[in-house]
Amino acid sequence: MTEASPLALYAVIGNPIAHSRSPQIHTLFSQQTGKPLRYERLLAPVDGFAGAVEAFVAEGGLGLNVTVPFKLDAYALASGRLSNRARLAGAVNTLSWRDGAWHGCNTDGVGLVSDLQRLGVRLADASVLLVGAGGAARGVLQPLAEAGCSRIHIVNRTAAKAIELAAAWRDGGVSPQTQVTAGGLTDAATPGGWSLVINATASGLQDAAPDLPAGLYAAGAVAYDMMYGAQPTAFMKQAEADGAALTADGLGMLVGQAAESFFIWHGVRPDPAPVLAALREALVAGT
Ligand code: ATR
Numbered sequence: 001m002t003e004a005s006p007l008a009l010y011a012v013i014g015n016p017i018a019h020s021r022s023p024q025i026h027t028l029f030s031q032q033t034g035k036p037l038r039y040e041r042l043l044a045p046v047d048g049f050a051g052a053v054e055a056f057v058a059e060g061g062l063g064l065n066v067t068v069p070f071k072l073d074a075y076a077l078a079s080g081r082l083s084n085r086a087r088l089a090g091a092v093n094t095l096s097w098r099d100g101a102w103h104g105c106n107t108d109g110v111g112l113v114s115d116l117q118r119l120g121v122r123l124a125d126a127s128v129l130l131v132g133a134g135g136a137a138r139g140v141l142q143p144l145a146e147a148g149c150s151r152i153h154i155v156n157r158t159a160a161k162a163i164e165l166a167a168a169w170r171d172g173g174v175s176p177q178t179q180v181t182a183g184g185l186t187d188a189a190t191p192g193g194w195s196l197v198i199n200a201t202a203s204g205l206q207d208a209a210p211d212l213p214a215g216l217y218a219a220g221a222v223a224y225d226m227m228y229g230a231q232p233t234a235f236m237k238q239a240e241a242d243g244a245a246l247t248a249d250g251l252g253m254l255v256g257q258a259a260e261s262f263f264i265w266h267g268v269r270p271d272p273a274p275v276l277a278a279l280r281e282a283l284v285a286g287t
Contacts, residue, residue, distance in 0.1 A: 008263065009060050013052060014067035018206075022065050025258045029270040030164040030280060037266075041067030047201060049073040057097060063265045064095040065258070071135060078104025085109065087170065094261040105264055108136070109143030111257030112198075112250075114272070119248055121196060121222050124148035129188055131210050132200035133161040136226055141165070142201065145175035145216070153194075157201070157210065159184030185211055197244070199225040199235040209238040217243045221241040225239075226250040227241050230283050251283065252276055 012022035018041065023140070042064070044052035049070045056064065066074040074092035083105040086092045091122035094106035099263040116123060119203045126149045130137055133156035138184075144152055159182070164183035195218050203210045204227035217223070223239030228249035230242075236247040255272045 005201075006036040007036055007039050008062050008228070009040070009056075010065075011040040011056060011061060012067060013044050013049070013056075013070060015044055015046050015069060017041045017043045017067070020067065021254065022067075022258060023277065024282070025199050025255055025275055026262060028275045029262045032218070032270050032274070033266065035266045035268060042097075044070065046262055050077065053077065053095075053102070054063045063096050063261070065261055066093050066095060071156045074102075074104055079104045079286050080210065085142070088142040091139055093257065094264055095258040096264060097182075105125075105261075107257040107260035107264070108139040108253070109141075110260045111253045111255070112224075113143045113147050114256040114259070115248075115250075115252035116196070116222075116224065116274075118252060118256075119222065119224075119246065121224075121246075123196075125134055125150045126195045127151045127190065127218075128134045128153070129194040129197040129211065129216060130154045130200060131183075131185070131188070131198065132156060132202075133158070133165045136180040136204065137200035138165060140198070140226075141169055141180070142172075142175070145169075145178040145180070149178055149196075152178060153188075153190065154180065155185050155188045156182075157185055159187070160212040184211060187256060188212050193221060197221065197239065199227070199233075201222075203230075204233050205233060207234055209234040212238065212242075212273075214242050217245070220245045223247045224250070228254065228283070229278045230286065250281060255279060 013018045030037050066283045071091035081103040084107040086104045091108040094105045096103045128149050154162040156217045162182035166180045223244040225233045225235040230250040239247050255276045
């Protein structure tokens with residue numbers, strides 16, 4: 001146990017974790033809202049999530065942001081004390097220590113929806129192509145449906161996973177106004193094009209765009225990549241060449257999910273805009 005700190009302790013836990021921008025984001029939120037706190041990076045062994053979390057509690061830790069590869073471990077840790085959002089996402093990215101137990105929530109979808117709203121994207125009646133069927137896609141499905149999208153078509157390199165995800169979601173039956181369908185990447189086109197195309201695949205990690213057909217974008221359509229970088233991502237370049245009117249990366253989603261976590265922990269909603277601007281500046285400067 002380290003020396004007791006007078007400041008409330010929070011952290012982001014993952015593996016790897018050195019790249020995480022969460023400490024910078026929460027420190028800026030703390031300065032903005034006047035809520036003092038300490039926020040650290042916690043590197044846990046891939047098979048050592050529970051032990052790392054236990055040690056964190058012993059140190060006085062009150063909240064954790066959870067990133068790759070621990071969102072399912074966090075879900076299991078907080079089972080029985082999950083928010084609706086976490087249950088529907090099947091994963092937890094925000095843990096709060098209350099009354100001697102961990103409570104789990106998932107703020108990724110709220111982060112995406114709030115960033116799309118910032119960009120002026122109309123979600124009511126939107127027709128959305130969601131590319132990818134892993135945890136990232138699953139986490140945003142319900143929040144997009146709740147925001148009023150009329151259709152969400154999930155496509156994935158492995159079509160069976162997209163079909164499974166769509167079927168699982170339909171069984172949940174939470175937003176009946178949204179039609180959820182699925183297929184492979186070659187089934188991505190629709191007559192007239194999509195109003196919004198979201199990349200929830202991990203293809204950007206190899207600096208590549210998913211292998212999508214051309215002609216995906218309706219007039220005025222938006223392309224959103226959940227990945228982000230100092231330069232436009234491969235998916236954003238692909239979308240621009242295919243006629244998207246606006247392309248955006250996922251830095252705003254990252255700040256948006258952090259703002260919602262901050263609200264859960266501290267009861268104050270920070271303004272994400274200046275923090276997003278500061279992060280963008282740091283990203284472009286390579287700091
Ligand atoms: P996450 O939790 O970030 O979603 P994941 O569960 O491992 O991570 O899912 C990764 C997603 O990216 C999957 O949809 C994967 O497609 P497969 O199910 O076919 O593996 C997708 N993906 C990864 N690399 C890709 C690539 N180069 N092109 C297209 N899709 C890719």
